[in-house]
Amino acid sequence: MSETTTETTALRTEIQVDGETASYLTVEQDGPAVLLLHGTYWSRVWLPVLDRLAEAGLRPIAVDLPGLGRSGGELTLETGTVPALADWVARFASALKLSGPIAVAGHDIGGAIAQHLLVHDQLEVSRLALVNSVTYDSWPVSSVARFRDPDLVAATTGDEILAARRQAVTTALAGAATEQLIADYLDPWTDARVRRSWMAMVGAADNRYTREAVPALRQNTALKLLIWGEDDGFQKVAYAERFAAEMPHTTLIRIPDAGHIPTENAPGPIARALSDFFTA
Template sequence: MSEITMTGSMNDTTQTSVLRAAVEVDGERASYLTAGHDGRVVLLLHGTYWSRVWLPVLGRLAEAGLRPIAVDLPGLGRSGGELDLQTATVPALADWVVRFASAMNLSGPIALVGHDIGGAVAQHLVAHDRLEVNRLVLANSVTFDSWPVAGVARFRDPQVIATVGAEELLAARREAVTAALAGAATEALITEYLDPWTDARVRRSWMALAGAADNRYTRELVPALAQSTTPKLLIWGEDDGFQKLEYAERFASEIPHTTLVTIPDAGHIPMENAPGDVARALVEFLT
């Protein structure tokens, strides 16, 4: 278990430690970030990035009495294993999250939070009642037919997958990460975000995730979500060039029991642009 120290809280006056740990799922290492030991479990899912997107808010959630767990999906981030076109689909990833929750003994009602394609996985879990979830949060998530975006969709082409090299993929991810970080982008932060993709296994897993991206998985969930009484919160960076605010507004208007909180001057990863605002919205909703 390693320790990562994040300075600051919602009022930027304290210092909180975030730990990286692991548990075995399907015979492979499932890596996760966590903070705190007690309190309501908050399971946080990433999409085309990795658990790093949640790091700025984990300590803040723990300070509020919550137990956040941000897991790296298989083959991505710091987790072991490798995704293929079958295991990278939204339903297959949802099945894996259920197995991860079992391995972690996450019993009782939990709060589920999803970013980007991780939001599709979270929607699937709630719509199909796969986990006991009493709060659902989507942060700049894919919804309806909002995805895959162009930078991901190109990797659905088998010819692209067969010919793309490491340098080309890393350049594409650098461009996407820089845009997603918006005003928070610095060379050091971009490099930190890109680090997992220096591993060929992670690059292959990411291309499988991109290749399996299909908006039918979210479109098909709409009727069930419309019937769901689980309270839902949308946290949205207003300047997101990937998942437009209009999709969040549509979700809030069509899906009952949904509240929308927008984050000004924030992009696709508002946790980096305004961690205090995002953490505050999460804490108010989850506690």
């Protein structure tokens, strides 16, 4: 099926990973694969750029992590950690028979997974792009970290989680926010299983994984691209500036008047930047 909220040739399809459905958005065609990872949202964050990546000759694959978005299964505190999710992404890539070095882009906590994949051996990563990603000790942010309290989680209703996510999504979308787009982003959280998976990911959120990756990232010679919405109140652009200054072969592209999900604010410039980076 195709996504109906944005005009696109991208299709939603699925494959089995660990006996559960792994759902992903893609434009099926020959060309180098680009694996697109989300964080505390879902694959919807990549939809605005998929067609343009395909027009550049790439095969974009925006997967929903287990228990999130449209994928089946359910995360736990053990399977929701960055290393566990990186292992799952490697199994997903294997299920798709993606061979050779693979280009990877990550948004939000998906960026932590991408960094982990780059500096460990689960997947051979050719190039790394981070879009308003978590880095260093920048996460979990306060609006997410409060859900790490087991007592608060036990007392929180589904409606309260939806209300919290609505507020976060509205802020993240910045000037692109409309009622339809907010509803589109929130749709997966109407499923209690997805809410539980999201809470597990939040409960497992730990910035030691990005902090521990820093020494290896400083030694890594792969090309890296940072794309940052300058008005992001969750992942400050100062972290991107620090990363670009410290990590070799890194380029930073700043997106003015864009928030935490800049693909919705400036899909054209971001798609061009990603396409140029992955096809150079």
